[in-house]
Amino acid sequence: MSSLPANLVEHTLWEEDKNPIWLGSSLLVQRNLARYKFPSKLSEPEMTKISALLCEALQKNVKATTTLTGNKLSLLDKEFIYEHFLCLESFQNADKGQSFVLDETGRFLAQINIKNHLQFQLIDTSPDLLTAWTQLAKLETEIGKTLDYAFSPKFGYLTSDPTLCGTALQALLFLHVPALHHTRQLHEVLGSEKEDSIVTMGLEGALDDLVGDFLILKNRYTLGVTEEGLLHALQNTAMKLTAAEKALRNHLKETGNSEMKDLVSRAYGLLVHSYQLKTKEALGALSLLKLGLDLGWISGITGQALNTLFFKCRRAHLAHLLNEKTLDPQDMPHKRAEFIHKALQGISLKE
Amino acid sequence: MSLMSDRPIECSQCKRPAKILYKEILGDTINCSAMCTECPVLQAKLHGETDKKTGQDGQVCCGSCGTSLESVLMGQSVGCIECYVVFNDFLVSELIAADAVPQPLQKKLAAQKSQVIHIGKSPDQPIDITLSSRLASLNETLNDALKRENYEQAAMLRDQIKTLMDKQK
Secondary structure: OOOOOHHHHHOOHHHHOOOOOEEEEEEEEEEOEOOOOOHHHOOHHHHHHHHHHHHHHHHHHOOOOEEEEHHHOOHHHHHHHHHHOOOOOOOOOOOOOOEEEEOOOOOEEEEEOOOOOEEEEEEEOOOOHHHHHHHHHHHHHHHHHHOOEOEEOOOEEOOOOHHHOEOOEEEEEEEEOHHHHHOOOHHHHHHHHOOOOEEEEEOOEOOOOOHHHEEEEEEOOOOOOOHHHHHHHHHHHHHHHHHHHHHHHHHHHHHOOHHHHHHHHHHHHHHHHOOOOOHHHHHHHHHHHHHHHHOOOEEOOOHHHHHHHHHHOOHHHHHHHOOOOOOOOOOHHHHHHHHHHHHOOOOEEOO | OOHHHOOOOEOOOOOOEOOEEEEEEEOOEEEEEEEOOOOHHHHHHHHOOOOHHHHHHOOOEOOOOOOEHHHHHOOOOOOOHHHHHHOHHHHHHHHHHOOOOOHHHHHHHHHOOOOOOOOOOOOOOOOOOOHHHHHHHHHHHHHHHHHOOOHHHHHHHHHHHHHHHHHHO
């Protein structure tokens, strides 16, 4: 039985997202409490005490919270949270004294005592990073009124990893760029449009293997920059890349590029007829299908339904949907293929 | 591990990007590990455990949490706010080496390690992003896009400005 709130399991981040390129963003803010050593130096009772303190503060300031402690969450539930919130680092070893606080919308997550005492995270689909930041900063400020954050005028907010101190704000932006990727223009566009203060990567890290054609933009610096400055740089670069992807899609649509049509058709075949599908294969094919839909080559499904599938075909989401208690790696590819077949019923490829 | 847990290859000892494949042959066993060029473990393997710099610096510890400079050198986390005071100079050098601060600031810091680095918000300074400041910022980007004749981007910016203006009404 999963301990996760039903709302979290039923709804994915991108299901209402109508933007075909800018899919969403994730803002992460790290904070430590000035009075205590950082989590790696704490004993279990100390961690439990701090966790209780922070959970109480969060419950006062966040609507309808669900608090889950590390030792009571199954590995599958932890992986589900990790997938849902597009986390960069796993927390499978989270135990007693380490907690997760979620809100009713499924957009907010606080991680307690994982690497820092507190990590606020907000995932958002609107193409406006500053609004999301204002929302998160308000909560951070409210909690800071009763609990003193570890702060130095020289290094800013102090984090267990010194390279993340300063603003201690990491912003990740998820763009869907299949046209730039498959026409091999991505590196060229990044070369001309990306600012030095921004790091680009894929879901697996490397840019060369862009899983699902998702490009992640992330701020390189947390120190020596302002929160607004780093968000503005990210937003600016994202807009330029979105414009480039959009222009290329328009061109592909007008010219009816046969190479791209072939890629989309093959992806359709793979998703509709495979007996087994690995996550990476599924994400890659779903990406091309989504591009095909945007270009008018695919019908019978919405972009939002395909967005949902990006999440639901991943291991923990799929296991939850199928009410699986464990993750058998041998069974998953077949179950994934079956699930996708059902989800794609009614879809057709235009000649 | 699930899909997104795979990160770029990092040094097996520190967190820096791995650039060297270190192969160690011990009898019938061959151990391969990816390491960064600056890794103290690699330096110790290549030049012996009694590397002077590591040996001397390794004695420095934080009096509050017991974190040693050697462990920080290995890329491990710092343990408390006092660590930032005790390892101040070293952390500044590490931040420069790791390219964790913008380039113009790196030069200033290299010359003067006591330089204040943080310019973001502070606990006593509540965040206040007004609609008008956001509109000003978007208008600036719009002008830039128009100058570069990037009409796709300009159209998107206009949409955003319109949405914000509607909010303001």
